[in-house]
Amino acid sequence: MSPETDPALLEELEVDLFVEVLHRRYGYDFRDYGRASLTRRIRNLVSQQGEQSIADLAARVLHQPERIGDVIAGLSVPVSEFFRDPSVFLALREVVLPALSTYSQITIWQAGCARGEEVYSLAILLTEAGLYDRTHIFATDISDAALASAKEGIYPSEDLRDAARRYLAGGGTHTLSDYYHARYDRAKMDQRLISRVTFANHNLVTDEVFCEAHLILCRNVLIYFTDVLQDRVLGKFATSLVRGGFLCVGTRENLQFSPAAQKFHAIDIKAQLYRLQGKR
Template sequence: MDPESPSHDDIGEAALTDIELELFVRAMQRRHGYDFSQYAPASLLRRVRQLANSLECGTISGLTSRTLHQPELLPRVLEGLSVPVSDMFRDPRVFRALREQVLPILASYPRIDIWQAGCAHGEEVYSLAILLEEAGLYERSHIFATDLSTRALQHAQEGIYPAREAQQWSRNYIATGGTRSFADYYSVRYNLLKIDKRLRRNVTFAQHNLVSDKVFCEAHLVLCRNVLIYFSNPLQSHALALFRDSLVRGGFLCLGLRESTDFATTAADFDPFDEPQRIYRRSIHPAAGSKA
């Protein structure tokens, strides 16, 4: 469209965009059973626009049409709408708190189950695996790494990243209190960094949708960082309820550094453990309305 030409239609382009987004969401729901209606609209619109651009659909309506008629596009669409990639040991002080404060408590359990919800390309799964390995806990731990996108899970399972990340990730590793060499955990070929497959030995990758799927494990730690920021308040509450129901009493929840649970009705089911790092524990005492 010519950027200089003002819009002459009666409702305005922005209102039209709202309608297009609504119809896309409806199409995903009715055609494929994926409900994005409770996602925070501004980011959703941005991602849908990007998908429409990268698939050369012209408009969001064009993307909706292809979503309806070309089911083979679904994995690509879900990938575009799910959690973005992260870094290994992103926000090192959080991983330092996990290493120094959380793992020593988890060490008292004979078996440690961890659910990472929204694992994207798996950077934080392997970060956790390294912490467990170095704490001598990995043999009795299991990480369930889930994501909405099967393409993201595929990527996570491969554990292959651009080698240029190694320097930053190594700095992050050291900042978490790591005393070995980060390079012990990967090999480099050409310009790709491949994570040692031994770190994957106790990881299960599985598709899971926080909107519609149920609790599937009893976890001692749930890691879900920078996922809830993409959810509206009711969906955020819903996801927190899932984490609560998955966690053992006293189990840990780790959220993203700028994620606020203030607007979630289920926030009362968690007690702060390390508030600045957004680490919480499932309350020992059942809160009103929560599962016994």
């Protein structure tokens, strides 16, 4: 079969071209992202941008740098929710925060923060544990649009009402409505929850580590990477964590089959919570 007679092969070549444009022209490296998921997102982007084909989109992006922000926003997966997987937040509350309380200053890296729901959830957790005022959270994402939304902290009121149950299941000690102001169909999070947060654009694929963290959360990001890229990113996390630091990944993710797994030991498999072995 050749590209002239096989549409699937032609599309594969167009995806390769598009990915190469992003890498060589702008430094965004999607070469080791899961191909099936990436191809679906590129197809959606073609439709959103009003192009006829992936090749047309690649040509536009190559010659029109002003479009790169919209492209990266379209390729990223800024999907999250407040207190997603309550058992994870309960494990953080009961296992991790007591350990972090022994430090005079705490650094947390929230990698792939999307539109900020998990950042605010984490800040609430730290506030209720009495640790927020001595914590610095670095919330990073590849999408400037997602970061702007996270800073703004405005969400559909329905999202917060739905999250109230998860908050309580995660060990919440107040009511979730204490942390936001609702009006009509929108709710704005209390901005004190991000007073100790630095939002920054960071590419897990190409950028280096930038802090020494006591806890790293990177949930439901690794599932979009190939095994090789997952291992590379996990290596970065191991480098960034302090001795005995904690790593929490998504409940659909798993370190067990990665070469980097030997650097961690499991604290709670259900919550996908790990602790770094001794290093250096």
